[in-house]
Amino acid sequence: xxxxxxxxxxxxxxxxxxxxxxxxxxxxxxxxxxxxxxxxxxxxxxxxxxxxxxxxxxxxxxxxxxxxxxxxxxxxxxxxxxxxxxxxxxxxxxxxxxxxxxxxxxxxxxxxxxxxxxxxxxxxxxxxxxxxxxxxxxxxxxxxxxxxxxxxxxxxxxxxxxxxxxxxxxxxxxxxxxxxxxxxxxxxxxxxxxxxxxxxxxxxxxxxxxxxxxxxxxxxxxxxxxxxxxxxxxxxxxxxxxxxxxxxxxxxxxxxxxxxxxxxxxxxxxxxxxxxxxxxxxxxxxxxxxxxxxxxxxxxxxxxxxxxxxxxxxxxxxxxxxxxxxxxxxxxxxxxxxxxxxxxxxxxxxxxxxxxxxxxxxxxxxxxxxxxxxxxxxxxxxxxxxxxxxxxxxxxxxxxxxxxxxxxxxxxxxxxxxxxxxxxxxxxxxxxxxxxxxxxxxxxxxxxxxxxxxxxxx
Numbered sequence: 001x002x003x004x005x006x007x008x009x010x011x012x013x014x015x016x017x018x019x020x021x022x023x024x025x026x027x028x029x030x031x032x033x034x035x036x037x038x039x040x041x042x043x044x045x046x047x048x049x050x051x052x053x054x055x056x057x058x059x060x061x062x063x064x065x066x067x068x069x070x071x072x073x074x075x076x077x078x079x080x081x082x083x084x085x086x087x088x089x090x091x092x093x094x095x096x097x098x099x100x101x102x103x104x105x106x107x108x109x110x111x112x113x114x115x116x117x118x119x120x121x122x123x124x125x126x127x128x129x130x131x132x133x134x135x136x137x138x139x140x141x142x143x144x145x146x147x148x149x150x151x152x153x154x155x156x157x158x159x160x161x162x163x164x165x166x167x168x169x170x171x172x173x174x175x176x177x178x179x180x181x182x183x184x185x186x187x188x189x190x191x192x193x194x195x196x197x198x199x200x201x202x203x204x205x206x207x208x209x210x211x212x213x214x215x216x217x218x219x220x221x222x223x224x225x226x227x228x229x230x231x232x233x234x235x236x237x238x239x240x241x242x243x244x245x246x247x248x249x250x251x252x253x254x255x256x257x258x259x260x261x262x263x264x265x266x267x268x269x270x271x272x273x274x275x276x277x278x279x280x281x282x283x284x285x286x287x288x289x290x291x292x293x294x295x296x297x298x299x300x301x302x303x304x305x306x307x308x309x310x311x312x313x314x315x316x317x318x319x320x321x322x323x324x325x326x327x328x329x330x331x332x333x334x335x336x337x338x339x340x341x342x343x344x345x346x347x348x349x350x351x352x353x354x355x356x357x358x359x360x361x362x363x364x365x366x367x368x369x370x371x372x373x374x375x376x377x378x379x380x381x382x383x384x385x386x387x388x389x390x391x392x393x394x395x396x397x398x399x400x401x402x403x404x405x406x407x408x409x410x411x412x413x414x415x416x417x418x419x420x421x422x423x424x425x426x427x428x429x430x431x432x433x434x435x436x437x438x439x440x441x442x443x444x445x446x447x448x449x450x451x452x453x454x455x456x457x458x
Contacts, residue, residue, distance in 0.1 A: 043374065044122040046073040046114040048136060050085035053150055054127030057180070058085070060367040061125065061148070062093040067375055070096050073103040073117040075110030076128075077233060082106065108425045111136050120144030123374070129236035130155055130243050130390075131432075134162050135423045137383075141169050146374050148367070150180040152252050152390035153383070155244035158417040160391045167383035174377075178370035179386030183257045183333060185369055186362040188355035192326060192338040195353065196261055200340050202323030204262055204299055209254035210314035212306040217246045218281035221439055229431040238283030240397075240453060241418035241432040245285045247397040248390065251305050254317045255293070255396065256389040257328055258301055261319050265392050266293035266301060268407045271400035273446070277308055282441050284433070284454065291396040303396065320344055324352070335359040401453040403446030416452040432456075 047058045062069050071089065076082040082104055090097050105113040111132075115124050124140045126133055126149040133153045140147050147170075154160040170177050183189055196204070217237035222228065236242035243249045259265055273286035287308050293301040304314075317328040325344050330337040339354035373380030395411040419432040433456060435441050442454040449455055 042068040042070055043371065044070050044072045044118050045125060046075070046118055046122070047071060047085070047125045047127070048075045048111045048114055049125070049127035049129075049150075050074055050076040050078075050081045051127060053180075054125060055085040055088055056363065057125050057127055057148060057150065057367075058089055059092055060364050061123065061371075062089070062096045063364060064367050064371045066368065066372055068096075069371070070098055072098050073105070073114040074099055075105040075114040077106065077108060077110070077230065079106055108427070108429075112139060115139060115143050115145060118143065118145055121146065121374075123148065123371075126150060129233060130249070131159075131236075131241055131419045131422050134159050134166060137163070137166050137170075141166060141173060141175065144173060144175070146176045146370075148178040148180070148370060149383075149386070151256075151386060152244055152248045152393060153179060153386045154390040155240065155242075155248055155394060156416060156418050157391070157394075157412045157414040158420075160387050160394075160412060163387040163390075164384060167381060167387065170381055170383060176370060176373045176378075176380040177383045178366055178380070179382040180366070181253065181256050181382070181386060181389060182362040182366040183253055183329070183336070184260060184362075185366040186334070186336055186359065187365065188336045188338045188359050189257065189260075189328065189362075191355055192328065192336075192340070193261060195340060196319065196321070196326060197263070200324070200353070201319065201321030201326050204319055204321050206299065206320040207258045207262065207301040207318065208320075209251075209258055209301065209303040209317045210305075211250055211254060212304065212311065212314045214307065214309035214313070215277070216250075216307040217283060217285055218278070218307070219283045220280050221282055222435075227428065228434065229425065229427075229429055232431050232433070235283070238285060239433065240284045244390075244394055244397060245283075246307055247285075247289060247305065247400070248393050251289075251303065251396075252389055252393040253333060254329065255301070255303060255393050258317055258319065259295075259389070259392065261326075261328060262295055262299065262301075264295050264297075265388055265408065266295050266395070268294045268405055269392075269396040269399040270294075270405045271396055272403070273400040273444075275443075282435070282439065284441060284443055286400065286444065289396075289400045291399060293392070293396060318346075327351075334362055336362075398453055401444035401446060402450045404450050414452065 045061050123146045126136045130152045154163050219235040219238040222231045232239050271291040273289040276287050288306040291303045315332050319326045324342040326340045339351035342352050395406050399406040433442050436457050442456050444454050
């Protein structure tokens with residue numbers, strides 16, 4: 001989904017489109033029985049959330065080599081996104097697309113209608129803003145569907161606890177669940193992990209992660225004709241309730257991959273952050289963050305994130321040990337170009353080992369692994385790990401937003417649920433955060449608001 005203000009989300013237009021597509025749901029009911037009559041070895045897929053990441057996930061699903069896949073239903077709250085996703089996918093995978101108008105659903109209940117087009121054992125893709133993840137996952141479990149869900153899977157303590165419970169419920173039904181932390185499926189990173197565990201760089205003493213880029217997710221004021229809730233969903237990276245903001249949605253990958261290399265989750269975080277370049281932006285993000293994560297044995301991860309144009313950019317992750325160092329990510333998620341050194345100097349020094357190039361895309365590998373588990377009934381449920389990665393990411397975010405040291409237990413048990421009514425959302429429903437008379441939204445105030453990340457205006 002784009003960070004810009006949606007262009008076609010006025011309440012009048014939304015009701016018009018919702019009414020038109022709702023009328024097709026009767027047709028969808030008649031079409032559903034035909035879906036069940038296909039080849040027994042064909043996995044049918046429904047895409048819920050048709051932004052860029054959802055479209056990419058659907059393309060990866062349809063590109064899995066081990067057995068036939070077919071996309072049969074799509075859902076979103078924005079018609080332009082659903083249409084754009086369909087148009088892109090049909091160009092690449094026309095022979096694996098069977099999504100007539102009657103199985104394209106708009107509206108907040110579209111996720112149910114899309115999953116109702118599937119039979120038990122089929123696959124649902126969740127690529128909506130993370131706030132909706134537990135709602136959609138709960139319904140998928142009730143329907144007996146395997147799931148691929150994008151990260152993060154939670155953005156606060158209460159929903160993390162809920163996701164832990166849903167992980168257990170999925171296990172009881174033997175459902176396979178993939179979470180979009182695709183770096184863990186990268187074969188190069190898997191080999192690097194093995195080498196680190198075999199002592200290639202000695203004991204880990206320090207880790208570093210950086211994601212620094214230009215201005216991002218800084219959304220401008222809402223236009224009067226645009227529905228408030230749809231405005232925030234359309235710019236979900238800008239709102240803590242919807243996505244955890246840029247911190248959770250952008251930084252989770254490197255926090256997860258470095259914790260994976262360490263073999264542990266951090267137990268506390270201390271952080272700082274600030275807002276310097278706002279202009280007319282009204283979002284809840286800070287412009288920069290610097291976090292010190294501490295692991296159970298005292299090892300530190302120093303993570304730095306910045307979204308300011310004109311500064312030096314970086315997108316990499318490093319591990320330092322008693323005998324040398326390693327590169328986990330070079331300049332993005334893929335290719336990783338992982339390598340190890342026998343010193344802490346990396347520039348101008350030949351590595352001891354590097355993974356052969358070119359690498360296969362981890363975005364495709366995570367889907368290959370999930371479908372292999374489905375077809376061969378292998379244990380496969382990444383929900384709990386995805387929720388833990390989401391929680392420790394939120395721990396660092398909360399530390400930056402409050403100016404306090406936050407522990408794992410504190411973030412897990414913090415009672416502030418950002419969007420407690422997300423399962424009740426419908427057109428015109430009040431947004432979880434609302435502006436004051438001057439058009440300003442609740443913001444983090446480190447050192448002033450210390451028991452939660454922001455307070456809603458009364």
